[in-house]
Amino acid sequence: MVSRIKDQAFNHSRVMEYMHHLADENGPRLAASPGYQRAAQWAVDTLSKDGIESARIEKFGDFGRSWTWSGISVQMIEPQATTLNAVPLAWSSGTDGLITAPVVFAPLWENPRDTAQTDLVKLAERIDAYKNQYAGKLKDKIVLLSGKRPFKLPSEPETQRWSADDLNGMMSARDPRTEDLYEWPLLKVPFKTADRWLMYEMIPAEIQSDYSDRTARLMNRLIEFLNKEQVAAVAMTNTEGNGAVIFAESFGSNLASGPIPAAAVQLMPEHYNRLVRLVQRKVPVSLSIKVDATFPELNAKGKNVIADLPGGSKRREVVMMGAHLDSWHGGTGATDNAAGVAVVMEAMRILKTLDLELDRTVRLGLWDAEEVGHLGSRAYVKEHLGDPRTMKLKSAHETFSVYFNIDTGSGKTRGILTQGNDMVKPIFIELMKPFEEHGISAAVPRNDWGTDHQAFDAVGLPSFNLLQDQLDYWSHTHHSNVDTVDHIVPQDLMVSAAFMASLVYHAAIRDELMPREPLPPPLPKPQPLPEILQD
Amino acid sequence: MVSRIKDQAFNHSRVMEYMHHLADENGPRLAASPGYQRAAQWAVDTLSKDGIESARIEKFGDFGRSWTWSGISVQMIEPQATTLNAVPLAWSSGTDGLITAPVVFAPLWENPRDTAQTDLVKLAERIDAYKNQYAGKLKDKIVLLSGKRPFKLPSEPETQRWSADDLNGMMSARDPRTEDLYEWPLLKVPFKTADRWLMYEMIPAEIQSDYSDRTARLMNRLIEFLNKEQVAAVAMTNTEGNGAVIFAESFGSNLASGPIPAAAVQLMPEHYNRLVRLVQRKVPVSLSIKVDATFPELNAKGKNVIADLPGGSKRREVVMMGAHLDSWHGGTGATDNAAGVAVVMEAMRILKTLDLELDRTVRLGLWDAEEVGHLGSRAYVKEHLGDPRTMKLKSAHETFSVYFNIDTGSGKTRGILTQGNDMVKPIFIELMKPFEEHGISAAVPRNDWGTDHQAFDAVGLPSFNLLQDQLDYWSHTHHSNVDTVDHIVPQDLMVSAAFMASLVYHAAIRDELMPREPLPPPLPKPQPLPEILQD
Structure with missing residues (x-):
């Protein structure tokens, strides 16, 4: 067979x-x-x-x-006229034509991918502090919202296949339920339990997590600030990879209740970093951005x-x-x-x-x-x-x-x-x-x-x-x-x-159903969030 | 000191x-x-x-x-609306606004980088054969001019430093004048002599070479054909690298006497290959291209x-x-x-x-x-x-x-x-x-x-x-x-x-001038080119 x-x-x-x-x-x-x-x-x-x-x-x-994009153009106007490679971030606005604006560097947003162990409280505090620093300075600006992407030239092969040794090593690994505690050091429960909590939005307050729902709340809070400040657009870059590639997810929410940001674009890190270096050396930078993005439903x-x-x-x-x-x-x-x-x-x-x-x-x-x-x-x-x-x-x-x-x-x-x-x-x-x-x-x-x-x-x-x-x-x-x-x-x-x-x-x-482990218990009720993380 | x-x-x-x-x-x-x-x-x-x-x-x-570019936009119109990453090829035309046209795949041009050992005669024959095949079919089309870029997923580190062993190996290498003959198998002279010939355009007819001047003649011949056919634009891709990166040189000539091609764009291989796959599966593809490129002098x-x-x-x-x-x-x-x-x-x-x-x-x-x-x-x-x-x-x-x-x-x-x-x-x-x-x-x-x-x-x-x-x-x-x-x-x-x-x-x-080797002889007169390579 x-x-x-x-x-x-x-x-x-x-x-x-x-x-x-x-x-x-x-x-x-x-x-x-x-x-x-x-x-x-x-x-x-x-x-x-x-x-x-x-x-x-x-x-x-x-x-x-529902959100879709059909085109993007990011053009450096000064100090040099050239085209920058970019992908729009999902659930952000289109531009309704071409917008041209000066660039400011305000690294308000640390992409949570780089901060798997970041205390969300600290991220919230950071955003609040930056809000004070930048309020009133962002109107009609294109805001460089993430830090410069530090590069490591790749010294390991970027394509990997498991060797026999790799597989043997994995097969003789420790009890996963012990190992998994290591991944969530402040949450003294097995990974599986933690994961159920996370997935079903019942997250104990003490957990240090990059999980999407918590960061989405912080993202929404930041978007509301940027909208109030009337920024022209925002630009960001990867927090992973070694350059050339653009990794792009979302800035904004699929939920009908979430705030919709101005056009948000993810730039190739080489192009983004050049903008940051120029701004940091006080060279005036302006961009034109056109994003064709719509919400069909x-x-x-x-x-x-x-x-x-x-x-x-x-x-x-x-x-x-x-x-x-x-x-x-x-x-x-x-x-x-x-x-x-x-x-x-x-x-x-x-x-x-x-x-x-x-x-x-x-x-x-x-x-x-x-x-x-x-x-x-x-x-x-x-x-x-x-x-x-x-x-x-x-x-x-x-x-x-x-x-x-x-x-x-x-x-x-x-x-x-x-x-x-x-x-x-x-x-x-x-x-x-x-x-x-x-x-x-x-x-x-x-x-x-x-x-x-x-x-x-x-x-x-x-x-x-x-x-x-x-x-x-x-x-x-x-x-x-x-x-x-x-x-x-x-x-x-x-x-x-x-x-x-x-x-x-x-x-x-086969004769039998696949053998099951004992059923997990119902999930406990969520503990209240720290005040700074509450909506 | x-x-x-x-x-x-x-x-x-x-x-x-x-x-x-x-x-x-x-x-x-x-x-x-x-x-x-x-x-x-x-x-x-x-x-x-x-x-x-x-x-x-x-x-x-x-x-x-002199040639310069200030912007590029390559937009897929069908089967999907999306933006493709591209760099214009030097010394090709700007588009004078947006052009929209259907795409045809006519791989007339093998970038010589991939064909270091290509017999230029064969390349010339290939172009002549394709000219017969495609004449009359390219008018107002965007022509995919290079082959699909075959990928190898990179299994070696892409960043290299020489180890002590590497350096020792190089230091004890064979007599370079012997070794260099290997590089030019059909030219039974030391590399240095061959290189002088090549650089000073006195190339014996039998050499298999990718050298720029010879390929430039073939490129010009192709450009004249494409201009006669009135193509709307041409697109190509890399012949090196592992994707994501765009390697872009020229399509056209800095010499005042060379023909000027229509807009020529180098696409990211992932984007180029997608176009080729779609066309090969008979899915209609059209693009909009806008290239801002000028000849200031x-x-x-x-x-x-x-x-x-x-x-x-x-x-x-x-x-x-x-x-x-x-x-x-x-x-x-x-x-x-x-x-x-x-x-x-x-x-x-x-x-x-x-x-x-x-x-x-x-x-x-x-x-x-x-x-x-x-x-x-x-x-x-x-x-x-x-x-x-x-x-x-x-x-x-x-x-x-x-x-x-x-x-x-x-x-x-x-x-x-x-x-x-x-x-x-x-x-x-x-x-x-x-x-x-x-x-x-x-x-x-x-x-x-x-x-x-x-x-x-x-x-x-x-x-x-x-x-x-x-x-x-x-x-x-x-x-x-x-x-x-x-x-x-x-x-x-x-x-x-x-x-x-x-x-x-x-x-x-130091006391003395740096020691010199004996002077090379004057270069011999060039031998005539094979007929197919003559202008």
């Missing part, structure tokens, strides 16, 4: 065709944007054409604003794509696999995460094409708004499986076997992170054996986090993210303007698709 | 101030462009202010067209900057150091070669500040148009020292001691390439001793080529390029849009400046 799966995956592959439609033709796919809508409809149509008739869009929640729904291959004798039991369909907007979302979508769609196609007899139902989930807080997978779990806050569970929770997720770029699958569930380790080792020749062998006793399996994990369901080679995901493509099909390794996707197909197939025909 | 030089270089450094003016404020400095003119005048003014009163501009030759002169520190007892004898002041135009020319200019200007400043007693005159040369064929240094040598074609020499040839050049980016100096002159090896080893603690130690018995010392070498004068750590020069900054001050390592420039100052100081006070 595995041979037949591999034959489909290696000799009849459609992953690159999927990549073309997802990334080149319809990307980027920012949640709720027109690109996302097109890609979601294309996925439903393609699955349907492949005979998976149940393919459908499931709407959820109140996502809020103000109260958009979220849209997951769901599709089933019906099971036989145990059709009420569900084995699920998924990947997020949304992306950031600077590139085409090829490695994050059209790659994962191509893999799971291909796995579905393979199972359907081979017409395999399944005991359990195999379900595909293509998630919306992972980049905005895992909204799609969380909505799905809450709707169908249970509420992690209260741990009130739906009946489908009982018959749910396992969820497999893929979301780390184009790199070949090398194993599975067991999420602290020791019982699955021998099962996974067995399932990986036919793929050892392709380098898939590691059952790694660690938690993974930051993607959609967490929503399932939060209600105590077996849910696992695949371990992949990193390639240039972290150095180049993750949330960047070069997240394009060029950075895809087709052979890697083919191997991952074969493995994913085999994994869900075998999970669907 | 070396201690006093190091104290100036390390504790009173001005290299980064020079970098600011050369790159951030006045860069880029394309030969004959307004940026170049400003930078040349700034250099004269700065040297004068530092008390080097002889600083002057020496005009030369008929450079031809049609018959510009070249302009070298020359400055002297007068010698004493042997003032007619000259020790010279230099670096090219011009750059390409996509970045600010920081590593190529504001870095070298900052080093030699700083070395001049140090010698002047310390008021050292010099026997010989120390002369600085900041060369124009190195990037366009070493025009500045060649003009200087022909005017003052001798003609390499005829080997008719000027009287100053006799009293010229040595020329030191620096032109490989920001990387720290690690040694000197002896250019096949074995007599200088022990001299250089002695002069490097006080800098061993900074990692400068290698007298490497190889030829270096591709920069301004060649003009001096061609008339048999001792002339040497410094060996530098490569850092990210070849992977990122060389002729690219990220050639900015961010990629400069200040400490490296400081060490290079101290060493250069010490080197020329000691060359200026």
